[in-house]
Amino acid sequence: MASHDEVIAIAERVRSGETSALDVTQAALAGIEAKNGRLNAFLTVSHESALDQARAVDAKRARGEKLGPLAGVPIGIKDALCTRGVVTTAASKILQGYVPPYDATVVARLRAADAIIIGKTNMDEFAMGSSNENSAYGPVKNPWDPERTPGGSSGGSAAAVAARMVSATLGSDTGGSIRQPAALTGTVGIKPTYGRVSRFGLIAFASSLDQVGPFATDVRGAARVLGVISGKDSKDATSLGAPVDDYEGACGKSVKGLRIGVPAEYFAKGLDPEVEASIRAAISELEAEGCVVRPVKLPHTRYALATYYIIADAEASSNLARFDGVRYGLRVEPSGPGKADLKAMYGATRDAGFGTEVKRRILLGTFVLSAGYYDAYYLKAQKVRTLIRRDFEEAFREVDVICSPTSPTPAFRLGEKVDDPLAMYLNDVYTLPASLAGIPGCSVPAKPTASGLPVGLQIVAPWLEESKMFSVAAAFEARSPGLVPPQAS
Amino acid sequence: MTTRIDRAQVEHIAQLASLVLADDETERLTRELAEMVRYVEELNELDTSNVEPTAYVQLERSELRGDAVEASLQRDETLAQAPQSAHGGFAVPTFVEN
Numbered sequence: 001m002a003s004h005d006e007v008i009a010i011a012e013r014v015r016s017g018e019t020s021a022l023d024v025t026q027a028a029l030a031g032i033e034a035k036n037g038r039l040n041a042f043l044t045v046s047h048e049s050a051l052d053q054a055r056a057v058d059a060k061r062a063r064g065e066k067l068g069p070l071a072g073v074p075i076g077i078k079d080a081l082c083t084r085g086v087v088t089t090a091a092s093k094i095l096q097g098y099v100p101p102y103d104a105t106v107v108a109r110l111r112a113a114d115a116i117i118i119g120k121t122n123m124d125e126f127a128m129g130s131s132n133e134n135s136a137y138g139p140v141k142n143p144w145d146p147e148r149t150p151g152g153s154s155g156g157s158a159a160a161v162a163a164r165m166v167s168a169t170l171g172s173d174t175g176g177s178i179r180q181p182a183a184l185t186g187t188v189g190i191k192p193t194y195g196r197v198s199r200f201g202l203i204a205f206a207s208s209l210d211q212v213g214p215f216a217t218d219v220r221g222a223a224r225v226l227g228v229i230s231g232k233d234s235k236d237a238t239s240l241g242a243p244v245d246d247y248e249g250a251c252g253k254s255v256k257g258l259r260i261g262v263p264a265e266y267f268a269k270g271l272d273p274e275v276e277a278s279i280r281a282a283i284s285e286l287e288a289e290g291c292v293v294r295p296v297k298l299p300h301t302r303y304a305l306a307t308y309y310i311i312a313d314a315e316a317s318s319n320l321a322r323f324d325g326v327r328y329g330l331r332v333e334p335s336g337p338g339k340a341d342l343k344a345m346y347g348a349t350r351d352a353g354f355g356t357e358v359k360r361r362i363l364l365g366t367f368v369l370s371a372g373y374y375d376a377y378y379l380k381a382q383k384v385r386t387l388i389r390r391d392f393e394e395a396f397r398e399v400d401v402i403c404s405p406t407s408p409t410p411a412f413r414l415g416e417k418v419d420d421p422l423a424m425y426l427n428d429v430y431t432l433p434a435s436l437a438g439i440p441g442c443s444v445p446a447k448p449t450a451s452g453l454p455v456g457l458q459i460v461a462p463w464l465e466e467s468k469m470f471s472v473a474a475a476f477e478a479r480s481p482g483l484v485p486p487q488a489s
Numbered sequence: 490m491t492t493r494i495d496r497a498q499v500e501h502i503a504q505l506a507s508l509v510l511a512d513d514e515t516e517r518l519t520r521e522l523a524e525m526v527r528y529v530e531e532l533n534e535l536d537t538s539n540v541e542p543t544a545y546v547q548l549e550r551s552e553l554r555g556d557a558v559e560a561s562l563q564r565d566e567t568l569a570q571a572p573q574s575a576h577g578g579f580a581v582p583t584f585v586e587n
Contacts, residue, residue, distance in 0.1 A: 041577050049587075055556050063576075071492060075519075077522060086532060092518075099564070099570065100570075101562050101566040101567060101569075101570070102562065174543060185534075193548075194545075194546050194547075195547065195548065208544060208545050208546070230520040236546065236553045237552075237553075238545065238551065240548060240549060241549065241552070242548070242549070263500055303531065303532055303535065305528075305530065306528060306529040306530075306531050308534050309525065309529060310529055310532075313514075317506060321506075321507070324507065324578050325572060326571070326572075326581055327570070327571055328570040328571060328572075329570075329572070330572070331572030331573065333582070341582055341583070341584055342582050342584040343507070343584075344580050344582075344583055345581070346507040346510035347507050347508065348509060349506055349510070350506075350508050351508060351509040351510070353510075354508070356514070356518075359508055359510070359514070360518060360521060360522070361520065362506050362508060362524055362529070363499065363502050363503065363506060363508070363518060364522060364525055366493075366505050366506040367502050367522070367526070368529075369501065370505065373492070376492075377529065379542055380533075380542055381529075382542030382544055383540040383541070383542050384537060384540075385542070385543040386531050386541055386542060387535065387536075387537070387540060388542050389543055389546065398495035420525065421521055421524075421525065422528060423520045437546060438546025438548075443570075463546075464547055464548065
């Protein structure tokens with residue numbers, strides 16, 4: 001199977017009858033079975049239902065019906081997205097065994113496009129983390145080096161694609177949770193414009209930031225998946241009605257004359273020298289392709305991390321209030337003398353169900369929203385968010401897209417930063433500003449380090465200009481070697 | 490403004506958030522929360538007195554959907570996910586005395 005255009009190659013072969021959806025699905029299931037013990041990328045594998053879906057696609061073809069754009073393509077779904085009839089836990093003990101009675105809109109759209117929903121991928125609990133070490137079901141290992149993290153929070157979705165268990169997955173990105181793991185695993189990861197993709201059925205972390213997006217082995221494959229899941233959804237009032245562009249078509253477009261902005265603030269202290277060299281080389285490649293490179297200023301970049309953690313944690317503390325042991329998931333009745341009461345049950349359930357990182361963020365979020373502190377922290381952060389958004393508005397008057405490293409370092413070792421929350425949070429320093437501004441961004445594999453670890457080039461574009469981002473990403477991909485981890489084949 | 494985070498404050502916030510914390514957990518989270526609050530106070534360097542807050546980065550005004558009757562989740566299916574149910578509803582411990 002070719003490593004490039006895998007999503008599209010599979011769909012076209014199934015549509016033409018050259019191969020069956022059942023064969024593709026069986027091969028993917030075998031690959032997951034062979035590799036998952038080592039990587040822990042999947043939490044649930046829907047063996048029987050995936051085979052049933054594949055048979056249904058083949059039967060549709062046999063009846064002469066037209067197949068969808070993802071015909072027979074097995075896709076892994078981050079466990080933060082609800083899947084009807086399939087356990088969905090957000091990698092938390094508090095949702096252990098929860099089986100949603102409905103599909104997230106993005107999952108329903110994949111099914112309608114004849115994709116095969118093959119299973120649920122591991123993640124940091126409630127998408128809180130940058131290394132996938134906060135999963136209640138154990139960390140994911142990076143296929144390039146199992147002693148290293150694949151990044152987070154969509155670490156399972158990234159590792160599953162990197163290891164070629166599947167050619168595409170869905171993740172969710174709140175502060176960089178698609179782009180950062182894509183960079184650390186050598187895959188393509190896309191965070192669309194805020195509102196481009198419905199959040200209905202996504203277990204909420206921070207509602208003003210969360211976006212669903214694809215991982216894929218190649219840019220065109222990611223473009224096809226994004227095209228399928230994008231567009232207005234009446235079930236999500238924040239989803240946008242703007243027409244969905246032809247992302248796949250944008251991949252072949254010339255980038256000659258396109259202006260690329262390079263922000264000095266993203267090449268500052270803390271950036272690994274090998275990552276810097278790789279990204280500067282990538283920008284030179286784009287220049288060789290005819291792009292015009294110029295410096296841009298994003299002066300409020302250094303405030304993005306503090307702004308993000310106030311806003312995201314405030315929203316998280318509110319969203320996670322719904323996990324109280326009443327309607328779904330875990331319930332713990334308090335032990336000891338005295339009559340059980342409702343408040344004590346909430347406390348006991350949340351104590352047993354949430355991990356430390358989730359508790360830490362709920363506490364910070366509750367603090368910044370509490371009486372006396374709201375204006376000083378939460379409102380202040382919302383105002384700084386405006387300044388960060390304006391930085392991008394100014395920059396995009398001068399350039400078409402902005403290029404930078406996705407992550408300041410290559411994949412770090414498991415356990416290396418787990419006891420230092422601030423050091424861990426700094427991993428997202430280059431992805432957070434675009435999240436706060438709501439603009440689209442992607443990570444595409446650049447030249448790896450000398451020791452063979454992947455490096456990601458981040459490309460961000462103005463609101464709803466995903467097509468420009470895809471054109472640049474595809475142009476760069478055409479000039480760079482595909483990355484396949486040594487143990488994937 | 491500089492806020493000092495102490496153990497009593499963390500216990501109070503935990504209570505507001507319906508979180509029961511073990512002793513050692515309270516101690517660790519007090520330390521970590523104090524460090525994080527100190528860090529986020531770097532925003533005080535910026536003068537934002539004339540800046541409008543951004544709550545959502547919406548590009549367009551949200552449209553209201555039509556007031557049409559649609560299928561909703563089935564009661565049995567929904568209650569099947571509850572830890573306890575009774576008489577067609579979610580069951581919770583007694584919280585009102587007779």
